[in-house]
Amino acid sequence: AQSVSQHNHHVILSEAASLELGCNYSYGGTVNLFWYVQYPGQHLQLLLKYFSGDPLVKGIKGFEAEFIKSKFSFNLRKPSVQWSDTAEYFCAVDGYNKLIFGAGTRLAVHP
């Protein structure tokens, strides 16, 4: 069965610190990979996605993610976080007709 693991459930950073959120998936076939973000009081929004091509994907607000097929990973990165990045981040894989989500990572950025 497909599954998605997000290793960090809670991350606390100071502004300007670098961010990397881990995501590993289990699925043997071709995958589409996503990161969604949910800001406090708002609904889920797409941050970035990978379907094919360049494994380094750039998304909105300075976020990027790298697909490493050999490691079944799709980690999310940002070189310098801001207080406004405080949110919950979800990694998801689309194997067949449905998104399988990780449990999410809550990021708190302190000024």
Added chain:
Amino acid sequence: GAGVSQSPSNKVTEKGKDVELRCDPISGHTALYWYRQRLGQGLEFLIYFQGNSAPDKSGLPSDRFSAERTGESVSTLTIQRTQQEDSAVYLCASISDSTDTQYFGPGTRLTVL
């Protein structure tokens, strides 16, 4: 432009009562999904509609849960004889055929007392 909308935004009900949740997808999106998000957990797939094909109901947790969709428009998720463990945020998403990306609604927060 209009996004995915859901109603009600909040629903409080007593155990044993039936509830109906509504989702209005983005116009022109042929596929529609329902997910459930329990407190502190990730999203759990419930059901998927694609055009006029038979829905994928593989995620529905029990026969108390059902969903309908008329054509490529509104969908309703019905939970009969609600239980406290049904308390969660129920999210709807529709998908763009051109971008293959799911767009989520704001969710309905269901509380079963």
